[in-house]
Amino acid sequence: MIRCESILMQYGETPALDHVEVDVRDRATTVILGGSGSGKTTLLRIMAGLVQPTDGRVWFEGEDLAHIPRKRLYELRQYMGMVFQYSALLNSLNVYDNVAFALHEHSKLDESIIHTIVTMKLEQVGLRGLEHLMPSQLSGGMAKRVALARAIAIDPKVVFFDEPTSGLDPISAAVIISLIRDMTNKMRMTSVVVTHDVEAGLSIADHVVLLWQGRVIAKGAPENIRNSTDERVCQFVEGRPDGPIPFSRSTTSYIDDLMHKPGTVRLET
Amino acid sequence: MTAMVNTLGLMGRNFLLMLQRLGDIATLSASSLRLLVASPWQGRHIVMQIYALGVGSLVIIAITGAFTGMVLSLQGYYTLAKFGSESLLGSAVALSIIRELGPVLGALMITGRAGSSITAEIGIMRVTEQVDALEMMAINPRARIIMPRIIATTLSVPLLIAIFDVIGIGAGYVVGVDLLGVNPGSFVAEMQAKVTTEDINTGWIKAVSFGFLIGVICTYIGYRATPTTEGVGKATTQAVVITSVGILMLDYILTSFFL
Amino acid sequence: MGEYKRIEITVGIFVFIGILSMVYMALKLGEVGGLGVSGYTLQAKFDDIGGIRAGADVMIAGVIVGRVEEVSLAGEDEAALTLRINEGVRITTDAIASVRTKGIIGDRYLRVSQGADEEYLQEGDEVEETESVLNLEDLIGKYIFEGDGK
Numbered sequence: 001m002i003r004c005e006s007i008l009m010q011y012g013e014t015p016a017l018d019h020v021e022v023d024v025r026d027r028a029t030t031v032i033l034g035g036s037g038s039g040k041t042t043l044l045r046i047m048a049g050l051v052q053p054t055d056g057r058v059w060f061e062g063e064d065l066a067h068i069p070r071k072r073l074y075e076l077r078q079y080m081g082m083v084f085q086y087s088a089l090l091n092s093l094n095v096y097d098n099v100a101f102a103l104h105e106h107s108k109l110d111e112s113i114i115h116t117i118v119t120m121k122l123e124q125v126g127l128r129g130l131e132h133l134m135p136s137q138l139s140g141g142m143a144k145r146v147a148l149a150r151a152i153a154i155d156p157k158v159v160f161f162d163e164p165t166s167g168l169d170p171i172s173a174a175v176i177i178s179l180i181r182d183m184t185n186k187m188r189m190t191s192v193v194v195t196h197d198v199e200a201g202l203s204i205a206d207h208v209v210l211l212w213q214g215r216v217i218a219k220g221a222p223e224n225i226r227n228s229t230d231e232r233v234c235q236f237v238e239g240r241p242d243g244p245i246p247f248s249r250s251t252t253s254y255i256d257d258l259m260h261k262p263g264t265v266r267l268e269t
Numbered sequence: 270m271t272a273m274v275n276t277l278g279l280m281g282r283n284f285l286l287m288l289q290r291l292g293d294i295a296t297l298s299a300s301s302l303r304l305l306v307a308s309p310w311q312g313r314h315i316v317m318q319i320y321a322l323g324v325g326s327l328v329i330i331a332i333t334g335a336f337t338g339m340v341l342s343l344q345g346y347y348t349l350a351k352f353g354s355e356s357l358l359g360s361a362v363a364l365s366i367i368r369e370l371g372p373v374l375g376a377l378m379i380t381g382r383a384g385s386s387i388t389a390e391i392g393i394m395r396v397t398e399q400v401d402a403l404e405m406m407a408i409n410p411r412a413r414i415i416m417p418r419i420i421a422t423t424l425s426v427p428l429l430i431a432i433f434d435v436i437g438i439g440a441g442y443v444v445g446v447d448l449l450g451v452n453p454g455s456f457v458a459e460m461q462a463k464v465t466t467e468d469i470n471t472g473w474i475k476a477v478s479f480g481f482l483i484g485v486i487c488t489y490i491g492y493r494a495t496p497t498t499e500g501v502g503k504a505t506t507q508a509v510v511i512t513s514v515g516i517l518m519l520d521y522i523l524t525s526f527f528l
Numbered sequence: 529m530g531e532y533k534r535i536e537i538t539v540g541i542f543v544f545i546g547i548l549s550m551v552y553m554a555l556k557l558g559e560v561g562g563l564g565v566s567g568y569t570l571q572a573k574f575d576d577i578g579g580i581r582a583g584a585d586v587m588i589a590g591v592i593v594g595r596v597e598e599v600s601l602a603g604e605d606e607a608a609l610t611l612r613i614n615e616g617v618r619i620t621t622d623a624i625a626s627v628r629t630k631g632i633i634g635d636r637y638l639r640v641s642q643g644a645d646e647e648y649l650q651e652g653d654e655v656e657e658t659e660s661v662l663n664l665e666d667l668i669g670k671y672i673f674e675g676d677g678k
Contacts, residue, residue: 428546
């Protein structure tokens with residue numbers, strides 16, 4: 001469905017993504033795991049065509065998103081939905097208008113039909129009856145559910161999730177996770193989930209990609225990741241503070257820094 | 270010595286930066302015009318923006334207009350009274366307001382009230398990824414966010430300035446005639462005699478240009494803001510400063526054209 | 529939807545007030561169209577108008593009754609003024625128009641003194657009797673000249 005070929009993303013000196021290859025399979029959930037700064041959100045945005053990679057190709061059903069005109073990209077967007085990290089509801093519109101937004105903008109459907117669709121989508125995320133609320137009146141979990149309803153309002157083939165559980169309480173997080181699982185299993189959608197939440201990520205994944213400092217260090221089924229012998233993978237999955245990914249980010253010698261900093265105690269050597 | 274060199278260097282750098290900004294704004298105005306022509310007509314969004322920017326600035330414009338007219342009348346009276354020409358007060362107040370103070374003060378107030386809110390709003394839309402959300406829903410965010418706001422300011426500012434002018438002249442009349450005892454007939458007659466259609470048109474041209482300028486700069490800086498809370502705060506300050514300076518510079522250019 | 533209707537109406541009112549202000553200024557202050565123009569015009573010729581300009585007041589007994597609409601040169605050495613006199617103000621055919629100054633260094637204005645005639649000037653008529661500006665230098669010259677003759 002989506003295939004990233006040797007994606008290179010360069011912000012300044014160090015590459016944020018270094019020749020990343022990812023395959024997103026149709027009607028399955030692909031989870032991209034990685035720590036903060038691993039480049040996973042950038043990768044997701046490249047897959048959705050929001051960001052142009054410095055180099056490489058993004059094949060979406062046989063079309064290279066990085067090299068097609070905007071008009072065609074917008075046509076392809078009817079097959080994509082996205083749930084942003086902070087929900088990104090349009091704050092001037094209420095819940096109903098947010099969910100109905102794409103339908104109002106792009107479809108010639110009758111308002112009564114749109115109303116039916118919106119009601120169905122809100123029912124699916126358990127928020128039917130809250131159509132009149134404004135985004136500012138919603139809790140983080142509810143906003144995320146509305147964002148999900150909005151993403152699936154146009155029945156896309158693929159839905160992108162950027163950190164779906166971050167900033168949510170355990171119950172809200174569980175709700176979102178189970179909604180994602182349902183969507184893939186019952187509605188046969190393709191999901192791409194970017195997260196640093198190992199447990200949640202592994203529990204819904206059909207396929208896992210583990211990113212570390214802009215490079216793919218492991219991919220495969222969740223069991224394979226859990227049972228991996230790679231030290232870096234183990235450290236990430238188990239959440240150990242120190243290991244091959246070092247605790248200390250300093251590159252200079254501690255003793256040297258202490259000795260040469262003015263005002264610090266001089267050690268007799 | 271080095272401190273001085275550094276200070277001079279800093280000044281030079283900032284000056285060049287400012288020139289570059291102004292150049293940016295010129296090219297930006299051109300591309301905004303192109304965007305206006307290319308974008309689909311969005312009546313509803315324009316109405317919403319006129320409501321937020323135009324109607325929202327009404328109170329501050331009325332207050333500023335009233336006090337400007339009042340102080341002009343007071344100040345003008347004491348100057349003119351020295352030459353026994355109090356009867357000229359009407360024309361002095363009306364001409365200053367219509368040609369200069371109405372457009373400039375009005376536009377500066379609107380920049381502070383509406384321009385800053387444009388930048389902050391767009392900046393926040395970026396921080397909260399609403400711009401990306403529009404993009405994902407196949408809406409060109411530049412056309413959707415920028416176009417209605419530029420049209421709204423270009424339409425609202427002349428209307429607001431017209432209201433500013435009328436209120437200012439009215440307040441000037443009240444102070445001049447009721448408080449300082451200038452003959453009401455000569456106040457009005459002088460005003461009607463000295464103000465020409467050309468003066469009024471100059472005011473309109475300025476008002477429309479300032480409205481466009483406010484829209485272009487404030488939307489641009491909001492859109493280009495670093496998408497962090499800090500970045501939006503900085504961008505808002507920057508938008509107000511650059512727009513205000515831009516208004517004063519453009520005012521000089523336009524005045525020198527029409528005088 | 530109701531909310532949007534309310535906004536639309538508010539915007540409508542705002543635009544209406546704004547346009548009203550524009551129209552008010554254009555009509556009341558600028559000389560657009562025939563609405564701001566009323567009254568009738570008279571002609572008057574002077575030897576010296578002392579720099580009176582279009583827009584200067586025309587007064588009868590200190591009351592503004594009109595203004596100077598146009599100033600031009602008539603013939604070789606004469607100034608011609610077109611005066612717009614307000615509706616309802618009647619000026620006798622033998623009235624005298626004189627250029628005066630408000631205060632010592634104030635504005636120039638045109639003073640009209642009514643005559644004894646029963647007939648009144650009509651649109652386009654000329655005020656025959658005119659008095660040029662009081663010229664300080666001329667006055668002094670006259671005084672010295674007369675003093676000489678004694």
